[in-house]
Structures are given as structure tokens and as C-alpha cells.
Amino acid sequence: MIQVLDLNFQGQKQTIACFLFETADGPVLFETGPYSANDNLRKAIKKAGFQFEDIKHVFVSHVHFDHAGGAWAFAEHGAKIYTHPAGAKHLKSPEKLYKSAKRIYGKEMETLWGKMEAIPSRQVVSVKHGDKIKIGKSKFRALHTPGHANHHVAWEYKKLLFAGDVAGVKIGKSIVVPPCPPPDIDVEAWSKSIKMLLDKRYEKIYLTHFGEVNDTKAHLVELRGRVKNWANWIKPYFEKGVSQKKTIPEFEQYVNKQIKMGGATEATIKKYELANPAFMSVAGLFRYWKLKKEAIEKSKRDIALEIND
Ligand SMILES: [Zn+2]
Known part of the structure; x- marks a missing residue:
């Protein structure tokens, strides 16, 4: 079916x-x-x-x-x-x-x-x-x-x-x-x-x-x-202002090691990379932390405004 x-x-x-x-x-x-x-x-x-x-x-x-x-x-x-x-x-x-x-x-x-x-x-x-x-x-x-x-x-x-x-x-x-x-x-x-x-x-x-x-x-x-593990791995890179370009090869190595330890062959690692490229996930997770930081800063500003009202 x-x-x-x-x-x-x-x-x-x-x-x-x-x-x-x-x-x-x-x-x-x-x-x-x-x-x-x-x-x-x-x-x-x-x-x-x-x-x-x-x-x-x-x-x-x-x-x-x-x-x-x-x-x-x-x-x-x-x-x-x-x-x-x-x-x-x-x-x-x-x-x-x-x-x-x-x-x-x-x-x-x-x-x-x-x-x-x-x-x-x-x-x-x-x-x-x-x-x-x-x-x-x-x-x-x-x-x-x-x-x-x-x-x-x-x-x-x-x-x-x-x-x-x-x-x-x-x-x-x-x-x-x-x-x-x-x-x-x-x-x-x-x-x-x-x-x-x-x-x-x-x-x-x-x-x-x-x-x-x-x-x-x-x-x-x-x-x-x-999902949490990857996001938390990226977080310090984002916070320290490391560039995405520098982060990508390190992240790729980290991920490939995880995939390999899971039992994948080199050929399978390549398939993972094609389906889900490391540079994409670095870009996506950097953006996630950036938006989160902006949201926290905005809510802090809003609270300050309320207090000063
Ligand atoms: Zn897809």
C-alpha cells in the first residue's frame, strides 16, 4: 500500500x-x-x-x-x-x-x-x-x-x-x-x-x-x-563571536564523529552530509541563538520601560 x-x-x-x-x-x-x-x-x-x-x-x-x-x-x-x-x-x-x-x-x-x-x-x-x-x-x-x-x-x-x-x-x-x-x-x-x-x-x-x-x-x-545537544554545542561559538566559517569545519567533525559512532560507513556519512549539510545547520543554529538573544533583550527593555512608567 x-x-x-x-x-x-x-x-x-x-x-x-x-x-x-x-x-x-x-x-x-x-x-x-x-x-x-x-x-x-x-x-x-x-x-x-x-x-x-x-x-x-x-x-x-x-x-x-x-x-x-x-x-x-x-x-x-x-x-x-x-x-x-x-x-x-x-x-x-x-x-x-x-x-x-x-x-x-x-x-x-x-x-x-x-x-x-x-x-x-x-x-x-x-x-x-x-x-x-x-x-x-x-x-x-x-x-x-x-x-x-x-x-x-x-x-x-x-x-x-x-x-x-x-x-x-x-x-x-x-x-x-x-x-x-x-x-x-x-x-x-x-x-x-x-x-x-x-x-x-x-x-x-x-x-x-x-x-x-x-x-x-x-x-x-x-x-x-x-536537537538540544546540537543547539548547545553551537551556543558558546555564537556567544564568543566565532565566525560561522570557522565554526563549520569543527561542527562537521563533531557531527561526523557522532554519525560514525552510530555505526555509519564513510559512504553513509556522505549521504548524511548531502541530506543535511553541516554549514546549513551552523547557519540555522546561529540564527536561533541570535533571535533568542534579541528576544531576551527586548523583554528586558520592555520590563525596564514598565518600571519607569
Ligand atoms: Zn529536508
Whole structure:
């Protein structure tokens, strides 16, 4: 009923997945990967027994390129794309999203992610927390799950969860790590989202990076610890004013050691780096601490104002 489609992203297996779910009303898809992997996705859908055009409903977790970059190609064939209200505007007009990614990736942009075209408004469906979407006889429930991105939605089907990035990255037999790109990383919100998922006692969680998790409790508990561990590792670098450029290689070494100790081979470490680059997490966690510091300073100023009133 559920097939894991490997996008073979940048020629690497087990880095980005999509999930094909057969309903009584045809197949639906969770995640699309980036448009750069669209040919591979088409092949994978065919191998799964369907045509690209058969997919009329696409559920994305959030609008980062590795999750929803290829959604517009399905929309061209009339598919509806389901997303968080704050993600919807970027699918309808992706220029801003594309520009900010281009600032990070520069010339690599096209080869890494491919293009992203606008999706007509009528085909973008915004979902509230708890909304149920019924396709055939199957009901999928949207869970707003901030932490990795403010506009993140995990999709629930009975005791299964299509988690996007809120349940982290785990490739092969190693550890689970949190992808921490800017601009939305929020450790407290992420912990809250994980708590909600833990309470639901899922039988299986499907990770976009990568695949099926069966021991969902141990997985989520480990992730919750590692989100804090990574944030706290970055904190002194931020506080001492160390540059991100200097921090990146040290952080990368720290993370790779963790992944290696978890049982990963060198080849698997490379996959982790492709799915969740260290420089991204350094940037995201620096920003998290910066915003936190600004918020604390602002509340101190507000209190001072109140006292002086
Ligand atoms: Zn991702």
C-alpha cells in the first residue's frame, strides 16, 4: 500500500524519499523532492506501477526545495498540492524562496534543485492543524509541527506518520540528526512537536531522509536529545563571536564523529552530509541563538520601560 520511492538525489541513494500511497481513488504522493530529481521520480513512479499523471493529490511537509521543489510539475497535470497556510504563498509565487536559496547556493542552484514554477492558486490547498483530507476511503490528517520550519506539516494516516523533517534524518543504521537550516529553527517549538508525536505512539514513521522507522519512541526521544545537544554545542561559538566559517569545519567533525559512532560507513556519512549539510545547520543554529538573544533583550527593555512608567 505504501511504497518508498528513492529519488537517487545527486546520484546518491537513500538521501531523499517520496512515498506513494494507494487509495481507492488512485495513488497519492507524500513529498516531491526537488525538480532536479524529477526524471528519477517519474521512473520510480512507473516502477511502482503508475504514471506520473495518475497522481492527483500531493501532500508536502514544507516548501524547502528537497521536499516540495518538484510539486509544480504535478500541478501542471492538474494535481492538488496540500500544504501549511504559510507555505502556500511560496508555492503560488516561488520567486522569493528561489532568490533566497540562490543567495546560498549560487551557481549550484540549478544543478542541485532545478527550477520552481508557480502553482495556480486554485490547486494549492492550505490545511489547518487537525484538518482531515479524504481521498477515496483514506483519511489523512494534517499536523502543524513547527521546529524545523514554522510552516511544517506532518501527515498522519491511522498509526503511520509521513514526517517530513520534524522527525529528523536517519540513514541506514546510524543515529538520528536534526536538519537545522535557517531561518526558522526553534528548539522549544521542535521539542513540543516531538512531544506531540511521542504521545501519538505511531507504529511507523516515514522520513523523507530516509525511509521507514519502526521503533518510533526510541527514535523521537533520541532526536529530542540531539536537537538540544546540537543547539548547545553551537551556543558558546555564537556567544564568543566565532565566525560561522570557522565554526563549520569543527561542527562537521563533531557531527561526523557522532554519525560514525552510530555505526555509519564513510559512504553513509556522505549521504548524511548531502541530506543535511553541516554549514546549513551552523547557519540555522546561529540564527536561533541570535533571535533568542534579541528576544531576551527586548523583554528586558520592555520590563525596564514598565518600571519607569
Ligand atoms: Zn529536508
